[in-house]
Amino acid sequence: MSERFDSSAVGGKSFTAVAINCAAKAGEWIKTKLGNHTSLSTKYSAQDLVTEVDKGAETMIRNLVGTHFPHHSFLGEEGVEPGPEASTKALQSVRDAEYLWIVDPVDGTTNFVHGFPFFSVSIALAYKGEVIVGVVYDPMRDELFVAEKGKGAYVRGRRMAVSGEQTLRESLLATGFPADPNYALPLNMKGLQALVPRVRNIRSGGSAALHLAYVAAGRLTGFWEMGLNAWDLAAGVLLIKESGGTVTDVKGSPYDLGVRHIAVSNGHIHDEFLQVLQQAEAGS
Ligand code: 2AM
Ligand code: CA
Numbered sequence: 001m002s003e004r005f006d007s008s009a010v011g012g013k014s015f016t017a018v019a020i021n022c023a024a025k026a027g028e029w030i031k032t033k034l035g036n037h038t039s040l041s042t043k044y045s046a047q048d049l050v051t052e053v054d055k056g057a058e059t060m061i062r063n064l065v066g067t068h069f070p071h072h073s074f075l076g077e078e079g080v081e082p083g084p085e086a087s088t089k090a091l092q093s094v095r096d097a098e099y100l101w102i103v104d105p106v107d108g109t110t111n112f113v114h115g116f117p118f119f120s121v122s123i124a125l126a127y128k129g130e131v132i133v134g135v136v137y138d139p140m141r142d143e144l145f146v147a148e149k150g151k152g153a154y155v156r157g158r159r160m161a162v163s164g165e166q167t168l169r170e171s172l173l174a175t176g177f178p179a180d181p182n183y184a185l186p187l188n189m190k191g192l193q194a195l196v197p198r199v200r201n202i203r204s205g206g207s208a209a210l211h212l213a214y215v216a217a218g219r220l221t222g223f224w225e226m227g228l229n230a231w232d233l234a235a236g237v238l239l240i241k242e243s244g245g246t247v248t249d250v251k252g253s254p255y256d257l258g259v260r261h262i263a264v265s266n267g268h269i270h271d272e273f274l275q276v277l278q279q280a281e282a283g284s
Contacts, residue, residue, distance in 0.1 A: 015125050016148055018068045019135040023121045025064065026057040026105060027139035035115055043082035048179040049109045054078050057105035061123065065101050072125075073097035077104050077231045084180065084260070087229045095257055100126045102257070104231035107136075108207030117141075122209035124234035129257060134238030136213040145213040145239050153216050153242035162245040162266035163218035168195075168276065171221035171269050174203045174211045176228075184227025187261075191224060191250075191282030198276060208262075212236025215264050216243035222265030222273055224250060226282075230257050237264070246270045250283035 030053055037051040058078040065074060073094045080090040094100055106112055108119030117140040125133040132149040147153035153160045165171045175192060178184035196202055205211060208228050214220040216239035237247050237255055246267040247255045252274050261283060265273055277283050
């Protein structure tokens with residue numbers, strides 16, 4: 001199905017325009033709910049949180065996408081049962097779709113709940129399994145990061161480029177502390193222990209999508225984390241690719257929508273980065 005045919009459903013808006021519109025609308029609404037959410041529950045583990053704001057924002061985005069592109073498929077975090085097995089299954093059921101929207105309505109829910117102002121809306125569109133549009137929106141800073149395959153990545157209307165550090169020693173990295181205490185967290189801790197003494201420093205802001213956007217913008221040299229989902233990664237991965245960075249899984253295989261253990265960087269440090277993770281057995 002061509003973009004032109006699909007767009008004709010409503011006034012010919014481009015995929016990217018719809019993605020930006022969804023992210024901006026959802027983000028503004030989420031911001032008004034900061035400190036005002038009324039329901040908080042846990043999902044896969046005690047650390048895996050969800051509020052009515054996550055669910056409301058996802059519904060808002062799903063409805064808006066559906067209005068413009070009623071024949072497209074949709075994969076959103078809140079439409080999937082918690083846990084890694086259910087996530088993998090949900091992705092399998094839609095990954096062959098011609099057009100697939102991949103959405104995390106609030107990436108950084110823990111931060112949102114605590115009023116720590118670092119969370120984002122992440123929206124990607126994949127065509128036959130390849131991400132062609134990626135938008136990450138930080139409503140607290142009003143920063144919208146957007147990329148289109150082959151056309152570059154932008155923030156505040158300016159083209160983004162990854163940073164220039166050449167070695168791990170001068171790198172600022174980021175990671176997260178996965179909610180899965182049995183598998184992903186211990187592996188990530190091994191990587192952390194191995195990397196801390198070898199880099200300039202490590203940050204953990206609590207939104208994977210925003211960390212990816214920061215690598216694209218040259219604010220971080222790299223990021224890795226185990227056990228993430230397609231909706232945490234898809235948009236940010238395109239931002240980095242279109243900003244000249246490198247995206248693989250922690251073992252160095254190319255990114256695809258099923259990758260859960262991610263390593264991204266400005267490219268210059270990538271081999272060294274993966275080598276340290278592998279030596280620490282932090283990848284499997
Ligand atoms: P979330 O806020 O959308 O859940 C922080 O380490 C990163 O991990 C965040 O991007 C967070 O996204 C994500 N995350 C939190 N719980 C998770 C879980 N159970 N499985 C996978 N990713 C999770
Ligand atoms: Ca989320």
